Amino acid sequence: MNGPRVALAVLRKDLLVDLRSRDRLGHMLIFAALVVVLISIVLRTSAADARGALLPLLWIAFLFTSLLGLARSFQAETEDGAWTNLILVPVDRGWVFLGKAGANLLALLVVEAWTALLAVIFLDVDWTRAPGAALLAGVLGAIGLSTLGTLLSALSASARFREFLLPILLFPLILPVLVFAADITGEAIAGRALAERSAGALALYDWVFLLIGYLGFDSLVEA
C-alpha cells in the first residue's frame, strides 16, 4: 500500500502549494471568466445560428484555461530542485504521476464548475435537462485533460520554451477529448439521451493515457 500513500502525499502537497500561492488557480478562474464573457458578447452580436458553435467554444475555452495551470504543474518541482524528492521515492514513480494528475484533476474540476456556472449566467446554458450526462462529460473531459496535461507538462518541464512546447504537444493529442466531450455535452444540453459511443470512447481514451502516464513517468523523470 506504499504507492497509494505516495500518490496521496503528492496530491495533498500540490493542493497545499496551490492554496498557499493562490496564483495558479486564481489566474485560471479569472481567465475562464474573461473568455466566457468574451464568447457571450461575440455570440450576442453574431447571427442566430452562431450559437451552434457554443459547445466547442466552451470546451476550447476550458482547454486554454487549463493550459495556464498545467504549464505550471511542475513549477514547484523545478524551482528549487524539489524534483529530487520525487525521483528518490521508494515506490514505482508512476504513483507520483497519479498524485500530480489527481491534484491537476481537482483544480480543473473547480475551474470547470466555475465555467459551467458562468455559462449559465452569460450564455443561458441549461444544464438541468440531463445533468448526469453533463456531469459525466465534465468529469471524463477533465480526466483526459489532467492526465495528458500532467504527462506532457512533465515532459516539457525543463525545456527552455515550456510555455510554447506544452500546447504544441497537447493540442493534437487532446483533440479526441474535446470532440467526444463536446458531443456528450451537446446531447445533454439538448436533453437527449447520453451519447454512449462518445462517452465510451472518451473513457477508453482517458484510461489509455492514464496507463501510459503511470507506466511512462519513470522514464520521463530520468530523461
Added chain:
Amino acid sequence: MNGIEARALEKHFGPVRALQGIDLSIEAGSLVRVAGANGAGKTTLLRILAGLERPTRGTVGLGGRDPFGRKAASVRGRIGFLGPTTALYGELTLRENLRFISSLHGLSEERTPQLLAALSLSEVGDREVRTLSQGFRRRAGLARALLTEPAWLFLDEPWNGLDRAAGEQLTHQLRAGREAGRTTLVASHAEPTGPGGVPWDRVLELESGRLRETHR
C-alpha cells in the same frame, strides 16, 4: 551492505566529457571526500552515484543493486542527497516540507523535531521556506537529506553558506552517520575548518573528469 561501486563511468554533455572512465569502490560506512576544482565533475559524479542522473556509459551499484534498475525503488528510498539547492517547496513551511518527505517514505514524524533541534532549526520550523535566510535554507536542505536516515548520503558542497556553528553541526552529523554505519560522499572543493575537522576515511581527487586517490 551499503558500499558503493562504479565501473567505467562516463558522462558526456554534448562534446564535453564530464566524467571519463571512473572506477570506484567505497566500503560501507565510509566517510569520503571528493575534492576537485570547479568544473572537475564532482556534482555530476555525485548525481550519478545517487541515481539522479543516468551515466552515458558504465554501471553503478549501491549495496550491490543498480539504482537505475527495474527494481530500484527500495534502493532509492535509502538515498539522501543535498545538491546546490534546498529541494524544498518555498510556499510550505519547513515542518510541512519535512512532513511531506516523511509521508513519501512512510516514516513517522517523530524524527522531525529531533532533527530540527539538532540543526538549530526549531525556531524557524513554522516559517515558509522562501522566507528563510540563505544559511537557514542550507540547513533546512540538510535536514531534508538527513530525515530519512539514508544508508547512502551524498552532499554537494554542504559547507557553502553555513556559518561556523552550523558547519560544526554538519561535521557532528557526519561523524554520527559514520558511527551509525552510513556511507557518505561529500563533494567539497575546500577542506572545512573547525575543531577536530572531519575524520575522512578517504579523499579522492577529481580532475577533468578523472579520479585519483590522494589520501587513504
